[in-house]
Amino acid sequence: MYFLFKKNKVLATIAFPTNYNPKDAKLDLKEREFTAIENEYFTIRQNALQRIKTDTIFKFYQNTNFNIVPLIQKNIKKVYVLTGHSQNNVVLFGNDYLITFNNKNEIKNVERLHKNMIVQNIHDEKVGKTVGGVHSHIIEKWLTITPTDICTLMLYQHITNWESYTVVSKKYVSIWNSNNNLMIMKAENFRNMAGSILKNKDNTEGSKEKTE
Structure with missing residues (x-):
């Protein structure tokens, strides 16, 4: 609405x-x-907007703008701030923030969700049309895929047609697919699984060579 x-x-x-x-x-x-709940949404959004104007944690880049998304769930009030852009063939991740509020709609905390802004092309000059992408997370509190990552992927899915997207950190690997399914596993388990797949592939190819 x-x-x-x-x-x-x-x-x-x-x-x-x-x-x-x-x-x-x-x-x-x-x-x-306003209804009571609409007034709550309006208030935290306005408070977030004022904070964005004065807090130096927020970084502004050319050809971008902030999208402010207020959420209230079970009396937990928060605002996600995502970076939008006006360029074609580009999907932006990062330069996003989480603002949390107390029950008086006063700001409790502001934090970054990514260390940097990540720019990914939909069509690449070398490989052509991309089918997915990957980026890494290093902020200790946000080592899995973030709500803003998923929001961005869903928002641009009709343009990118990406089959899957992966977020990697030192502890976890998050894999999202175009059916909006999400799998999160420990990085160690992912490495072991990938190693087993490659080993089986090598064994299969070796068997074919012997047969031929």
């Missing part, structure tokens, strides 16, 4: 179905006051 608002009043409401197809969206132009 998306709101157009002014002076703490809702001017219009656009409700999207689960398929997010704009053709199936419903528009309500009735002006009204």
